Amino acid sequence: MVAIILTEALFGASLCTDFNGVFGSNYLRCPCFSSGFSISETPTLEISLGKKRVKNQKRNAGSVVVSCGLDNVINREELEFKPSFDEYLKAMESVKEKKQRDSVRRKKSEEKGKFVKSEKEKCVESSDFVELNEKYEGVGVVKESGGGGKLEFRKVENQKRQSISKDKNVDEMVSMEREAFKTMDGDVYDKPRVTKAEMEERIQKLAKCLNGADIDMPEWMFSxxxxSAQIKFSxxxxxxxxxxxxxxxxxxRVLQVIEWLRSRERFKSHKLRYIYTAALDALGKAKxxxxxxxxxxxxxxxxxxxxxxxxxxxxxxxxxQAGHMKELFDVIDTMRSPPKKKFKTNIIEKFDPRLEPDVVVYNSVLNACxxxxxxxxxxxVLQQLKLRNEQPSITTYGLVMEVMFECGKYNLVHDFFKKMQKSCVPNALTYKVIVSTLWKEGKTDEALLAVEDMERRGIVGTASLYYDLARCLCSAGRxxxxxxxxxxxxxxxxxxxxxxxxxxxxxxxxxxxxxxxAYIFxxxxxxxxxxxxTYNIMLKGYLDSGMFEEAKQMFFKLLDNCNSISSKLDGKDKVFxxxxxxxLMLDACAAGKKWxxxxFxxxxxxxxxYHFNAKRHIQIVLDxxxxxxxxxxEATWKDLARADRVPPVPLVKEMFRVQLERGNIAAALACVTDYPPAESQAFxxxxxxxxxxxxxxxxxxGTLFRLLQEVSRVVAxxxxxxxxxxxxxCKEFLRTRSTKLDRVHSETALVC
Incomplete structure (x- = not known):
């Protein structure tokens, strides 16, 4: 069809003929033009070639002139271009068949390794198009001359070259269409199809590799x-x-996969909503x-x-679950409202994503509460359910009771428990809230009775329920x-x-x-x-109860575990x-002044x-x-020096004082000489x-005078x-002290 359209555009030309001269009132219409071919006063020649038009030149520009009288008759067949459709098909098929023969011959020559396309074949190929073109061309322009009635036709070379080029384009397009529908070479269809089990195994392997890889790896390595997973990403x-x-x-890594998915323009997802929802679920489980x-x-x-x-x-x-109440209510508003962004949809298709919250959403509000x-x-929440004529579920009642328990409204817990029993059977969640409430109220026996009532109804309690009951009994000393x-x-x-x-x-x-x-321990x-x-809890319990020796023995036991390690297997089941x-031990020793x-x-x-922590240990060291x-x-000073850490100002002050009291002036000055200049404002x-x-x-x-002399040399x-x-x-302090001493001496002399 493409070849036919292009050829019709090429050869279906409209031809107009111009007579040179002015006919005035003696304008005659020749009988040979009775079929509708007329001569206009300002004729033009146009040949349609696709989107281009070739117009004739002016009358005096190199046209063939013809003299025509009344008795001169122009042959209509010589002026009209009427290629038969059968001839056209026959010519085109001959060209196609020759191209196919050349293609077959070329493939055979390539297999033998001796294919060379000669100039002769090229000439033959070109001559076919020339012959086809000459067969259907030969249309010239007709002009009138004063010296005879000879009709001549001149072939326009430019039109011939364009016609040859158009025939070549048609054949190339036919060849391209034929190539597009060829089967793929190679062993594409020879490869076995990947089964679902094998694809799932590849997916599992890729997920494990992504999970174990460094989270800070570059983007190109992630891609x-x-x-490299050999997975069809669908x-x-x-x-x-x-x-x-x-x-x-x-x-x-889930967010990284989502980001990678956004950047893949070639990936066309039909279930993008499901993918994002799975990511939401993963983020929710990860809190x-x-x-x-x-x-x-x-x-x-x-x-x-x-x-x-x-x-x-x-x-x-x-x-x-995170307690984000405001954001949760914003989500509910979004759920009930139309989209903020306008989307382009079909006229027939209606996109209305507005929804009403269901019981799952309302229970989430209770979790936030x-x-x-x-x-x-x-x-x-209870009011919203009532407006929707929905009865609260057993889970909803349990969450409402838990809200009242956390708010300390224990009487409302019991009220909702009784109200719930009128419409449904309590479950383990509601009984857990009841046990916890009775524990806070100090009603241990009532908590035992509630659990017995639950078991009598055939309800299997959860681990958290029995755990709360056991802790309730422990709090009561039982x-x-x-x-x-x-x-x-x-x-x-x-x-x-x-x-x-x-x-x-x-x-x-x-x-x-x-x-x-201690008994349970x-x-x-x-x-x-x-x-x-467990050890730290018991250690703290002993220290808070004033049982320092018991805590000390437990601390020594932990240190012995460190000393008895000879291999990795020895330390597998030991606590350090x-x-x-x-x-805990440092605070207890400092409080009891057990230096x-x-x-130790x-x-x-x-x-x-475990290095020195200024917030926790500085006061202990100073005391x-x-x-x-x-x-x-001294131990702290050495530890900070090994770690190349700057000592806090209070420790510098204390070390300077200690060295000065010992009379070690050089060591005292060394404490402040190498201190960073940025911290000098503290001194x-x-x-x-x-x-x-x-x-x-x-x-x-004497110590202060020696300090003053040493400082003067260092400053120089x-x-x-x-x-x-x-x-x-130092100078000011010595002068002030000297003045005070002189005053004391003078007062002493006066008294004496």
Whole structure:
């Protein structure tokens, strides 16, 4: 069809003939033109070639002139161009067949490695087009001349060249069409089809590689890893990768996959909303409400990713668990409103994404009310459900009771529990809230009865319910009964057993019952080994109860675990002290002024790689120095020097004083000489004067005179603002002290 249209455009020309001369009133119409061919006064010659038009030249510009009288008759067949359609097809088919023969011959020659297209073939190929063109061309212009009636035709060479070029273009387009529909060469169809199981295995492998890779790897490396997985990236594969990364908790990699997906212009997603919703779910499980909200806002920018009910549920649950009440209400407003951005849709198609919140969204609001302790929000949810003529579900009632419990409205907890029983059967969640409420109210027996009522109804309690009951019993000093609940906890528990025992110990300590806590601590060794958190809780419990020796023995036991390690296998099941453990012992030793124990604990803290913390340890070091125990100060000074850390100003002041009292002037000046100039404003003249006044009874005049002489020599070599302030304050202090001494001596002499 393309060839026919182009050829018709080429050969379907309109021909007009011009007679040179003016006919005035004797204008005659020749019989030979009765079919409609007329001669106009200002004739033109136009030949349609596609979009181009070739107009004739002016009458006097190189035209063939013909003289015509009344008796001269122009042959109509010589003027009209009438190529038959059959001839055209025959000519075109001959050209196509020759091209096909040449193509076959060329392929055979290429297989033999001897194909060379000769000039002769090129000439033959060109001559075919010339012959075709000459067969259907020969139309010239007709002009009138005064000397005879000879009709001549002149072939226009420019038109001939254009015609040849057009025939070549037609043939090339036919050849291109034929090439487009050829089958693909090679072994494309020989490759076996990848099965679903194999594709899933590749997806799993890629997700694990992405999860284990460095999160800060460059973008090009991430793209290379994605492309090298040999996965056809479709909606399904991207969705599976995000789901796997979400289960692994790698929310950063999920966002990176989404960002990579946005930058792929060639990736055409038909289920982009599902992919974004899976990412929302992954961010929600990872407790990342801010990132989830940003992704949710990005979903509203395109019609293909505009949130649906599932997406609204995901973002609502995430925001509700995080307690973001304001943002959650904004999501509900968005849910009920039309899109802020206008999308282009079909006229017939109607896009109305407005939805009403369902029970999942309202329960998310209750979750936020629990975190915010907002009992008003709970009543708002109940009012909204009433307007929709919906009865609150058992989960909704349980969340409302939990809101009232967190707000301390224990009477409303019992009221809603009774109201709920009228319409539905309580579940384990509601019974858990009841047990917790009775525990806070100090009604231990009522809590036991509530659990018995639950079991009598055939409801299987959760681990958290039995855990709260056991802690309730521990708080009442009934640790034996609490340990009896461990069997029920183990049947439904998902957390390690050591966590449960630690919680029971904490409940005993919170109630001030250190003996029950110690009893459970010793009892748990029969079933599991205490972890570091358990040891620290017991250590703190002993220290808060004034049982320093018991705490000291437990601390020594932890240190022995460090000393008894000979290989990695030995330290697998042993517990070692951490910085929290050392801080507990340091605070207790400093409070009791047990300086020897303090020195022992502090030296071991530095030994095990826990460095000096100014906020926690500076006061302990200064207090020990004031009591004459400078070992902690010296150990801290060496530790800071090894770590190339700048000592705090109070420690510099204390070390300067200690060295000055010892008479070591050079060591005292070394404390401040190398101090960074940026911190020099702390060592003002007032600072040095205050130091001299506070330690006037410990510093002799001789020591101060030697200090003044040494400072003068150092300042002469190295001008320092700190030393200049020190020298000026030292002079002022000596002058003031000398004046006071002279006054004292004079007053003493007068008295005598």
């Amino acid at each position: 290379q890893m994605m492309r 909606d399904h594969s991207i969705l599976r990768i995000i789901q796997i990364l979400g289960r692994l908790g790698n929310w950063r 990342r409400p801010v990132e989830a909200l940003n992704l949710f806002n990005a979903m509203q920018e395109h019609i293909t990713s505009y949130p649906d009910l599932v997406a609204y549920r995901c973002i609502a649950v995430t925001l509700g 629990v975190r915010r302790k907002s009992w008003e929000g709970a009543f708002w 640790c034996e009964e609490a340990l009896m609940q461990m069997g029920k906890i183990c049947k439904v528990a998902t957390k390690p057993l050591v966590v449960t025992y630690t919680g029971l110990i904490q409940a005993c300590l919170d109630s001030g019952d250190i003996q029950s806590g 010793n009892h748990m060794h029969q079933f599991c080994s205490p972890n570091l958190i 002290p951490d910085v929290y453990t050392f801080n 020897d124990d303090l020195k 604990a502090y030296s071991h803290m530095l030994k095990y790689g 020990s120095c004031r009591d004459g125990k400078v070992e902690l100060l 003002s003249s007032k600072f040095w004067m205050k130091l001299f006044v506070e330690n006037s009874d410990r510093l002799s005049d 070599r190295n001008d320092s603002r700190i030393l200049n302030n020190l020298m000026a304050s």
